[in-house]
Amino acid sequence: MTKAKNDSVTIRQVAKRAEVSVAPISRYIIKTTPVSEEVATRIGEAMPELKFIPDVNARRLATSKTHTLGMLVTEMHGDFLSPMFSGIEKVASEAGFDLLISSSARSGAHREFPSPLGPHNTDGLLVFWDSLSEAGLRYVDELGFPVVLIHQAPPEGLNLPCVTVENQAASTRIVEHLIEVHQRQRIVFLRGPQNNDDSRWRETGYRQALEAPGIPFDPQLVLAGDFERTIAQASTEALLAAGTPFDAVFSGDDEAAVGVLSALCAAGKRVPEEVSVVGFDDQRLSAYLTPPLTTVRAQTEAVGRVAAQQLVKLIRTGQADPLVLLPTEIIFRRSCGCPE
Amino acid sequence: MTKAKNDSVTIRQVAKRAEVSVAPISRYIIKTTPVSEEVATRIGEAMPELKFIPDVNARRLATSKTHTLGMLVTEMHGDFLSPMFSGIEKVASEAGFDLLISSSARSGAHREFPSPLGPHNTDGLLVFWDSLSEAGLRYVDELGFPVVLIHQAPPEGLNLPCVTVENQAASTRIVEHLIEVHQRQRIVFLRGPQNNDDSRWRETGYRQALEAPGIPFDPQLVLAGDFERTIAQASTEALLAAGTPFDAVFSGDDEAAVGVLSALCAAGKRVPEEVSVVGFDDQRLSAYLTPPLTTVRAQTEAVGRVAAQQLVKLIRTGQADPLVLLPTEIIFRRSCGCPE
């Protein structure tokens, strides 16, 4: 168990080796002030010879910067985690930041501050929807601590930058597709959790699509999906049991669509012949469902990438774009009734 | 842009507030030495009143411990990331460790040391298969830096502890199932990447299953799957094109099974009537394939949990179990030919 302490080469040893004081070395590394040619080469040689690696912790103590980004998620975000992470990790490492990641036990158990991630161990936080309480957000805002929100608008009065996807227009288009191409009239909407902004915009898009063709909005057709398979399944079963007629389902997300498909299949309803089903997100799963799911593709990896870029910018310049919306696109597969 | 520096409450302020010196406070927090009742309560009050949060960096500088676990993955591990992470995160946070995670661009681009994660910013590393080069492993081993391997045996001569799943027996059993229950005789095996240990054991299990019933091993039936959908698909297409007869395929992992299913479907072969297909891992995806995939369930979340436990133990005591194998279980679905 060798400790870092024992085998660590310090800046002073390099100084001795290069026959200069420690200051030029620090400056040479940080590039904060020019260093003479001569000294530079001497340092440039001495450092690798001694295998000098600056001690991150000492540097942090001195500068009170961590060069670390924090990422907050909840257990619910499982299927988003992987692509999101890969986007974030990419820009973090390019920008020279480490990535500290923490998950709260369950959604709804909103985490308060102090959380495992904060000013003490990160320079800024990426906060995925629902992973930090409103109080927590207000707290970091007061602190002026850099935070960018992902798939979530800031609460009233706060100014935190946010990156998410374009929800409304895509929702309108996919519902229009159901109406115009597949002649659907009684279209169910399975909404997400109450506090989810994406879901609200998707619902707005849904209602808007009904307007032009003059299809009356029927509140009976709006059900709880909560972005959860089991809940969506239960809602669909209840609807079926109630005998409410419907010929299509726009599921607030693909996860819920899985539950819809199960319920429909169990009830002997044929998809898409009897009822069309479409979703939102285009999770990896979605292409493999039976039938393959027509859905709106959200570029999750890009969301992660852009969010991380915004955070780095915010940390470095104090500025970030208040809102960036990534474009979405409909992926036509068979569940809506399209041939292929 | 408030810096942590400005608003940070130091231990000295707490000392003043509690009318003691800094030492008892430190001891009170670290619990390294008993503190008198009186002082303890005074400190216990002063800390929250001042919202004192010990500065991690200062502590690290002083102790040369980071209280952080590192997790190394590659982009290929996408579908494992989420459950694995959730297991690791759980024990890390319970044990009071932060989790730093880093991904190498692609598998095969084995990362060398110094990598973004190492002794400078972590107390130990969780190394997922293929995410660190052999040279890197030898390096950390020499250093005596705590590392536990996940889904990978240590290279020759190294002693690094490893946690993975039981591969061989389960493979034997699932192939036996194909033979005994579904009367399959010409069973293809799609192996994983050359350097993957799991795949080797799965192949061993496969060959063993053929022995008892006296089915000759046919090298023509062993194809490259590489744990990649596209490669597995190509291999299956080639086999079909060659006209080599077969009535079942045991895919080295579920990912490859997806490619097999695609190729078979495209060729008009009916699964499971004409050919049975089984996989390994039980990814989330697998239950939703057409037909639902019979496969061996690897408890990925548990692997992550146990690996993190081992690492914490290794960090704290210098000891860990050399090898822990988590049990696996066959999940029967329809792709093998079972009714449900």
Added chain:
DNA sequence: CTGTTAGCGCCTTCAT
């Protein structure tokens, strides 16, 4: 059990 104090390794004014 408590207080004092010397580092931990680096960065950064401040003179030079």
Added chain:
DNA sequence: ATGAAGGCGCTAACAG
């Protein structure tokens, strides 16, 4: 452009 020296906030001897 360079050197000297004082922190950054905490921990861990060492005295008391």
